[in-house]
Amino acid sequence: MSKITNICCIGAGYVGGPTMAVIAAKCPHIKVTIVDLNVARIAAWNDENLDNLPVYEPGLDKIVGEARGRNLFFTTEVEKAIDEAQMIFISVNTPTKTYGLGKGKAADLKYIELCARQIAAVAKDDKIVVEKSTLPVRTAEAVRSILDNTGNGVKFQILSNPEFLAEGTAMEDLLAPDRVLIGGDTDPEGVAAIDALVEVYANWIPKERILTTNVWSSELSKLTANAFLAQRVSSINAMSELCEKTGADVSEVARAIGMDSRIGPKFLKASVGFGGSCFQKDILNLVYIAKSYGLDEVADYWEQVIIMNDHQKRRFASNMVKTLYNTVSGKKLAFLGWAFKKDTNDTRESAAIYVADDLLYEQAGIAVYDPKVEEEQILADLNYLGTRSKEENAKGVTTFSDPYDACKDAHAIAVLTEWDEFKGYDWQRIYDNMKKPAFVFDGRNVLDGEYLKSIGFVFQTIGK
Ligand code: NAD
Ligand code: UGA
Numbered sequence: 487m488s489k490i491t492n493i494c495c496i497g498a499g500y501v502g503g504p505t506m507a508v509i510a511a512k513c514p515h516i517k518v519t520i521v522d523l524n525v526a527r528i529a530a531w532n533d534e535n536l537d538n539l540p541v542y543e544p545g546l547d548k549i550v551g552e553a554r555g556r557n558l559f560f561t562t563e564v565e566k567a568i569d570e571a572q573m574i575f576i577s578v579n580t581p582t583k584t585y586g587l588g589k590g591k592a593a594d595l596k597y598i599e600l601c602a603r604q605i606a607a608v609a610k611d612d613k614i615v616v617e618k619s620t621l622p623v624r625t626a627e628a629v630r631s632i633l634d635n636t637g638n639g640v641k642f643q644i645l646s647n648p649e650f651l652a653e654g655t656a657m658e659d660l661l662a663p664d665r666v667l668i669g670g671d672t673d674p675e676g677v678a679a680i681d682a683l684v685e686v687y688a689n690w691i692p693k694e695r696i697l698t699t700n701v702w703s704s705e706l707s708k709l710t711a712n713a714f715l716a717q718r719v720s721s722i723n724a725m726s727e728l729c730e731k732t733g734a735d736v737s738e739v740a741r742a743i744g745m746d747s748r749i750g751p752k753f754l755k756a757s758v759g760f761g762g763s764c765f766q767k768d769i770l771n772l773v774y775i776a777k778s779y780g781l782d783e784v785a786d787y788w789e790q791v792i793i794m795n796d797h798q799k800r801r802f803a804s805n806m807v808k809t810l811y812n813t814v815s816g817k818k819l820a821f822l823g824w825a826f827k828k829d830t831n832d833t834r835e836s837a838a839i840y841v842a843d844d845l846l847y848e849q850a851g852i853a854v855y856d857p858k859v860e861e862e863q864i865l866a867d868l869n870y871l872g873t874r875s876k877e878e879n880a881k882g883v884t885t886f887s888d889p890y891d892a893c894k895d896a897h898a899i900a901v902l903t904e905w906d907e908f909k910g911y912d913w914q915r916i917y918d919n920m921k922k923p924a925f926v927f928d929g930r931n932v933l934d935g936e937y938l939k940s941i942g943f944v945f946q947t948i949g950k
Contacts, residue, residue, distance in 0.1 A: 616646075
């Protein structure tokens with residue numbers, strides 16, 4: 487395969503958009519075309535006003551602004567882009583199945599299969615197909631079977647190149663990743679394909695950080711990394727409940743264990759529970775894979791990470807109800823934050839959704855303020871759960887564009903996302919305008935509890 491000068495990426499989402507924008511920015515000699523079936527999403531990527539990009543990530547607007555129209559293109563012309571590219575990344579969504587065998591656990595690979603069939607149908611010359619989406623181990627086998635059996639007799643190489651970026655820090659993660667992982671076949675053609683992708687990344691990433699493995703190791707490493715990360719959060723969250731009973735402080739415990747170089751300080755922040763599109767989905771998928779090989783103990787071990795996380799979300803809501811005199815019916819409860827973490831507009835699997843759902847069940851009125859999430863998204867998240875009618879959700883939830891309005895006349899405030907701006911609010915003003923006693927439930931350990939208590943708030947946080 488000659489030097490790569492033309493790349494196509496199928497899927498212009500949270501991964502496809504930022505990863506390809508960085509490749510285009512760092513490799514001006516490569517034409518990068520991102521395609522998607524979603525017309526509105528492509529239009530938003532092409533919006534002249536960079537504030538309207540469909541993905542909010544600090545620094546993304548600058549990179550897209552630099553490369554778009556030069557060597558970075560967003561289009562719905564999927565076939566043309568596939569035809570022209572030497573290397574095709576598949577970066578489509580792989581959600582948990584909501585039907586059939588493996589419902590609620592297995593990854594739904596229908597979008598992956600559609601991509602493989604489309605590539606096979608269009609390709610008129612040899613292509614390297616790169617799995618960028620997170621996939622069950624051995625998916626490359628299925629992709630190969632489709633490509634080889636439905637193609638036009640051209641040769642395909644399949645690589646696994648999972649993405650490790652975290653939302654909110656995607657640009658830093660892509661510009662200076664801990665590592666890039668590339669899995670491929672070990673025969674000469676496979677090695678040549680791996681080398682072609684290594685050369686792309688080597689334009690800005692030191693070679694010693696580009697790791698190459700066989701395809702199965704690469705596919706499984708991605709699920710393993712997410713499982714380990716989520717497990718750390720569930721582990722510290724489990725300890726947070728014990729801290730609350732014993733007088734220990736979970737932040738002090740985290741600091742004490744994090745200074746052990748074998749444990750390390752990262753990913754030890756107790757919280758209302760992890761969210762995001764991937765941790766739960768990927769662990770459920772891992773559990774499903776383990777079970778399908780008859781490895782019940784392995785499956786049960788990892789499932790516990792999810793069970794703990796569900797418990798953490800539920801106990802946050804039930805603690806609010808208990809503290810508010812066992813009834814929140816008809817009370818205004820203000821939510822600061824709806825996104826699953828700060829610095830993103832992504833709300834998928836956010837803990838806020840589940841806490842709100844439990845409180846709506848108790849007939850609370852929820853007032854939401856999030857700097858980056860719109861009302862339409864908040865209602866869509868609740869409606870997706872199917873707990874009650876759309877009308878009931880719309881009646882129970884009000885969205886505010888001003889945090890002080892959201893908190894006015896509220897009985898309690900719950901901090902669900904760790905947005906930095908929350909720390910700098912005029913908390914005296916918020917207190918003055920709330921019902922008394924005024925409660926704050928900090929689900930992220932971000933506020934200065936002692937200061938809030940000195941104002942008069944009843945303050946509760948996780949793990950203290
Ligand atoms: P997303 O839902 O934001 O984007 C996927 C896009 O693919 C959508 O815009 C959809 O319209 C498009 N698409 C689906 N089928 C298509 C088809 N046949 N042709 C053209 N377009 C199609 O998803 P995402 O968050 O970008 O995640 C994509 C993959 O990356 C998933 O497997 C996920 O697990 C993995 N991943 C995500 C993150 C993250 O932070 N979000 C990080 C690492 C890995
Ligand atoms: C995570 C991984 O960190 C990425 O490496 C991976 O690529 C990605 O999933 C993916 O595969 O999608 P992301 O979900 O974007 O990234 O964000 P994280 O920073 O991992 O946070 C996930 C959730 O855990 C958030 O709700 C966050 O608030 C929570 N969290 C994280 C904690 O509660 N405590 C912590 O100490 C860390």
